[in-house]
Amino acid sequence: xxxxxxxxxxxxxxxxxxxxxxxxxxxxxxxxxxxxxxxxxxxxxxxxxxxxxxxxxxxxxxxxxxxxxxxxxxxxxxxxxxxxxxxxxxxxxxxxxxxxxxxxxxxxxxxxxxxxxxxxxxxxxxxxxxxxxxxxxxxxxxxxxxxxxxxxxxxxxxxxxxx
Ligand SMILES: [Zn+2]
Numbered sequence: 001x002x003x004x005x006x007x008x009x010x011x012x013x014x015x016x017x018x019x020x021x022x023x024x025x026x027x028x029x030x031x032x033x034x035x036x037x038x039x040x041x042x043x044x045x046x047x048x049x050x051x052x053x054x055x056x057x058x059x060x061x062x063x064x065x066x067x068x069x070x071x072x073x074x075x076x077x078x079x080x081x082x083x084x085x086x087x088x089x090x091x092x093x094x095x096x097x098x099x100x101x102x103x104x105x106x107x108x109x110x111x112x113x114x115x116x117x118x119x120x121x122x123x124x125x126x127x128x129x130x131x132x133x134x135x136x137x138x139x140x141x142x143x144x145x146x147x148x149x150x151x152x153x154x155x156x157x158x159x160x161x162x163x
Contacts, residue, residue, distance in 0.1 A: 001104050002128060005136045006031045010100045012143040014093060023093040030097025034059045034105075056109070060102050061116040065095045108132065 001009075010031035015024040038059045042048050058064070072088045072095070079085075105111045108127055110119035125131030 001108050001132060003032050003035070005132060006101050006104055008136055009104060009139045010097050012140050013100060014096065016143040016147050018093070022090065026090045026093035027097035027100070030094030031101050033094065033098040034101050056105065056111055056119065057116045060105060060111045062099055062102050062111075062113065065098045065102075069095045069099075107135075 007028045011024055011028045014027035015021075018024065034056075038051070038055060041055075042051050069092050072092045076085045076088045102111050106121045107124045108121075109123065110121035112119050125135060
């Protein structure tokens, strides 16, 4: 998936789930983190294949991000200081963004799940294909429906307006 699409999909999911602009911004930053830590592919051919072998291994290993999230949440419990708690929440959502990136990579390629070097995935579409954009639009529509499609809630708003 293209970086911009990682950011759009992750942004919509986190915004829908949290309804918080700062957490969403954090997740959007984290949405490209697993690729960023790998650095850009080297131009030199032998260096490229060395880089390629490590591509989507440790950087895309979900357990690392889960452990970091647990550490941030533990630190929050241990030092209940509001500013620190807020910063730790921002870090947590950046890591959630990274986890969503890995899940998104897992549907257009392969990513590690249990160990860093064994990868799994289902290839629903090719990166940059029209199917990718279709998928992105679908996620946006699902998020919008989840956020605004609650008919009962909508009706209660209307009732409230009428009173
Ligand atoms: Zn990736």
